[in-house]
Amino acid sequence: MKIEAIRARVFEWKGATVPPQSNFCSNAMDALYSRKETMNTFRFHSWLVVEVETDDGIIGLGNAALAPRIAKAIIDEYLAPLVIGHDPWDYEYLSQRMYRATHAWGRKGVTMAAISAIDIALWDILGKCTSRPVFKLLGGRTKERIPCYYSKLYRTDLRAMQDEAKRFKDLGFTAFKMRFGYGPAHLQKGVVENLKSVEAVREVIGYESDLMLECYMGWDLDYARRILPKLEKFQPRWLEEPVIADDIDAYVELNRLTEIPISGGEHEFGLYGIKQLLDRKAVSVVQYDTNRVGGITVAHKVNALCEAYSVPVIPHAGQMHNYHLTMSTLASPMSEYFPMHDVEVGNELFYYIFDGEPVAQQGFLQLDDDTPGLGLSLKSEYLPQFTVIG
Ligand SMILES: [Mg+2]
Numbered sequence: 001m002k003i004e005a006i007r008a009r010v011f012e013w014k015g016a017t018v019p020p021q022s023n024f025c026s027n028a029m030d031a032l033y034s035r036k037e038t039m040n041t042f043r044f045h046s047w048l049v050v051e052v053e054t055d056d057g058i059i060g061l062g063n064a065a066l067a068p069r070i071a072k073a074i075i076d077e078y079l080a081p082l083v084i085g086h087d088p089w090d091y092e093y094l095s096q097r098m099y100r101a102t103h104a105w106g107r108k109g110v111t112m113a114a115i116s117a118i119d120i121a122l123w124d125i126l127g128k129c130t131s132r133p134v135f136k137l138l139g140g141r142t143k144e145r146i147p148c149y150y151s152k153l154y155r156t157d158l159r160a161m162q163d164e165a166k167r168f169k170d171l172g173f174t175a176f177k178m179r180f181g182y183g184p185a186h187l188q189k190g191v192v193e194n195l196k197s198v199e200a201v202r203e204v205i206g207y208e209s210d211l212m213l214e215c216y217m218g219w220d221l222d223y224a225r226r227i228l229p230k231l232e233k234f235q236p237r238w239l240e241e242p243v244i245a246d247d248i249d250a251y252v253e254l255n256r257l258t259e260i261p262i263s264g265g266e267h268e269f270g271l272y273g274i275k276q277l278l279d280r281k282a283v284s285v286v287q288y289d290t291n292r293v294g295g296i297t298v299a300h301k302v303n304a305l306c307e308a309y310s311v312p313v314i315p316h317a318g319q320m321h322n323y324h325l326t327m328s329t330l331a332s333p334m335s336e337y338f339p340m341h342d343v344e345v346g347n348e349l350f351y352y353i354f355d356g357e358p359v360a361q362q363g364f365l366q367l368d369d370d371t372p373g374l375g376l377s378l379k380s381e382y383l384p385q386f387t388v389i390g
Contacts, residue, residue, distance in 0.1 A: 001129065003084050005053045006118065008075040008390055010068040011353055012046040015385030018344045023181035024154035026218025028244050030183045044346030047353055048072055048113070049378070052121040054088065058128050061376050062121030062321075063350070064113040064291040071114040072390055078102060079118055088122045088129075095119055095297040099270070108269040112294055119295020120321045120374070127373035134321075134374050135367060138300055138328035145364040146326055148318070148337035149173070149210060154345075155181030158200040165204040168339070172362030175210035175237070175334065176201065183215070184223040191227055198234045210237040217241045217267070221250040228258045238263040238285050251282035263287055266316040270294050274302045278309045287336075289316035290325060299325050307331035319350055320357060320374045327367050335365060352382040 027042060048068035052060040064071055082097050098115045099106070106112065127134040135141065150173040153161055165176060178201050182190030202211060213236045219227075224242040231239065238261040243250045245267035255262040261284030268274055269292060277283050286306050290299045299315070303325060306313040313329070315322035318337045326332040337360050340351040351357055356376040358365045368375065 001058075001087055001089070001125075002055045003052055003086055003088055004055045006075065006080040006084060007051045007053070008072040008080075008114075008117070009049050009051075010046055010072050010389040011049055011349075012068075012387045012389065013343055013346070013349060013352070013385065014387050015343060015382070017043075017045070018342045020154060020344050021156045024156065024345075025179035025214065025216050026181060026183040028217040030185055030218045031220065042345070045343070045349065046346075047349055048117055049353065050075065050117040050121050052083070052088070052118060052125060054125060054129075056129075058125050060088070060121035060123070060125035060128065061354075061374065061378070062117040062119065062124065062291070062295075063353070064117040065346075065349075066113040066292060067110045069389070070110050071117065074102075074106075074111055074114040075118065076390075079114055083118060088125045091119065091122050091126070091297050094122065095295065099294065108273065112269040113292050116291045116293065116295040116298075119297050120291060123296040123321075124373040124376070131372045133324065133367060133369065133371055134296065135324040135327040136369070138296070138324060140328060141369070142328060142330050145366045146323060147175070147334040148360050148363060148365050149175030149177055149212060149334060150360075150363075151177040151212075151318070151336045151338055152341075153178035153201060155179050155197060158197060161197060162200050162204045165201050169205055169209070171360075173360070174208070174363050175212070176205055177212035177214055177240070177336070179214045179216065180218065183218040184220055191230075194227065195230060198231065198236075202234050207235060211235070212237050212240060212263075214240045215242045217244045219243055221247070221253065224250070224254050225257065228254065228260060232258050232260060236260055240264065240287070241266060248276065248280055248282050251277070252280050255281060255284055261285055263314075266292075268293070271298055271301050271305070275305060278305060278311060284311060286311055286313040287316045288313070289319075290321040291319070292316075296321060296325065303329040303331050317347065318357075320354075320376050323358065323365060323367055324374060337365065352385070353379060355379045
């Protein structure tokens with residue numbers, strides 16, 4: 001079997017969107033002076049879709065969501081020629097070939113997203129040509145079903161957050177992630193607002209559910225140091241990405257500071273990037289995304305690393321490529337789960353592009369033992385609402 005063609009396309013949403021509320025989530029741009037509320041322009045409304053075709057007509061499907069137009073250019077210009085003509089079963093060689101050939105200018109960020117999308121498509125091919133789901137090629141089923149946590153609860157007015165939490169608690173979820181709306185720029189008033197929001201959500205979900213707190217890199221070390229002790233009483237399962245991904249020293253310090261585990265890795269790349277976080281004890285939960293970290297080939301190695309370090313790995317964002325890895329390793333106790341809803345920030349866009357994404361039932365996800373590959377196909381229903389490039 002040989003890879004014959006690679007097609008990278010960008011799907012850009014042009015349909016209706018729901019404008020998120022101001023301060024729906026703190027973020028790294030909050031540290032900068034700006035005339036605008038930074039989150040007003042914070043959207044992921046396009047997606048990279050990669051199809052890898054073999055000489056016997058199998059098409060593997062991969063995707064990535066970081067800077068899709070740039071990722072497409074990297075695939076077209078650099079990666080496709082490295083992969084075409086090779087056997088998809090040589091996935092380790094191909095993973096190394098893409099990583100090493102781009103090493104001088106790649107290594108992290110959008111290049112790794114592009115590599116990841118191709119690698120995911122290769123694994124989809126391997127599943128399809130063996131008539132096995134991808135998780136069966138990675139070690140098989142380690143769970144009867146995958147527990148998942150509800151991930152949205154953007155900062156809005158507190159009553160709306162409580163209503164949302166109640167709605168999904170009633171649907172059977174027992175774990176929730178909420179977003180902080182405020183950071184250092186909002187001074188003590190923002191601290192009070194942040195604490196109030198955690199209290200409000202805890203009031204609804206109680207203390208028998210897990211609560212995760214998301215900062216999305218919107219804080220700095222000093223701010224995090226001051227607020228973390230005040231959050232302890234709410235017993236968060238973890239506090240996510242308090243500071244920018246490169247400030248590993250700050251992660252190390254915060255992870256030691258209180259009983260609250262610090263999580264991260266959503267913006268880290270490659271085996272060595274994650275190893276550094278583990279070696280330094282910078283995070284107590286690793287949250288790579290398969291479509292950023294290097295694809296399934298790298299994520300599978302990271303899972304083994306996390307198992308050896310006894311650090312749980314709970315990939316970012318849900319999505320099939322992550323679910324297959326979570327199903328096949330004991331190091332991964334649960335999945336993140338973005339609910340499907342009207343297009344807003346863009347986290348939900350994959351539901352509009354792909355058919356086959358599982359829907360949570362009573363807070364659990366199931367993967368089918370008999371569906372070959374990743375179990376995804378392109379959806380036609382919303383296609384008229386996208387501009388497709390490539
Ligand atoms: Mg996150």
